[in-house]
Amino acid sequence: MPRLTATSHHPVSFRLNGRDVTARAESRMLLSDVLRHVVGATGTHVGCEHGVCGACTVQIDGEPVRACLTLAGQIEGADIRTVEALAPSPGRLSVLQEAFREHFALQCGFCTAGILMSLDALFAREPDAGEEAIRDQLSGHLCRCTGYAPIVKAALAARKILKENRSHA
Known part of the structure; x- marks a missing residue:
């Protein structure tokens, strides 16, 4: 198995809003960046990048978590929900x-x-x-x-x- 370095990209598989996703991420990449820039789930906002403001809150396995404090490698196999999952269907609000x-x-x-x-x-x-x-x-x-x-x-x-x-x- 190749040795991971701070700049190597590796696959991270998880469930996002009910669908299976595999994204390539650097070892040090944050969940907020994976969601917004790799997967395209831009409903997750990044505010303070220190976990204080709560703008980046998503649910991991049903619990609210700050995406700006979570490393991509920590989400392997997790069930992640973002604000995009709240609406029951396109054009309808929860x-x-x-x-x-x-x-x-x-x-x-x-x-x-x-x-x-x-x-x-x-x-x-x-x-x-x-x-x-x-x-x-x-x-x-x-x-x-x-x-x-x-x-x-x-x-x-x-x-x-x-x-x-x-x-x-």
Whole structure:
């Protein structure tokens, strides 16, 4: 087996938004760069590149993770979801995305993808998450535009609809 160096490219296989992907990445390449520049999943935004702002948040095996702090080699065999996976079909928004639109929970939209991925993971593991849990989840995200109140309002509205949808299923 050839020795990997910092500049060698090697295949990394993972599942991205329900489809199998193999990408060639340098050993030191970050997941955020693999997603955006190699695979073309540009919904994942890169803000601070230090894991502070949360804009690059994706889900790895169902858990929210900062893509700017994750090396490509760490995702081998993982199931990765990005904001592109939230919409049920092209041209339609998910319940959470629609709630953000209806409650003016986004302005510039730069932080929105990461926030949506964190809230989606929260509601998957804790469907009845209350305002405190929502605010706690949001504490790992920086938004310079909304002041967070509309985001919390949208999350609570989405939670209510998701709960109603589960009871009708």
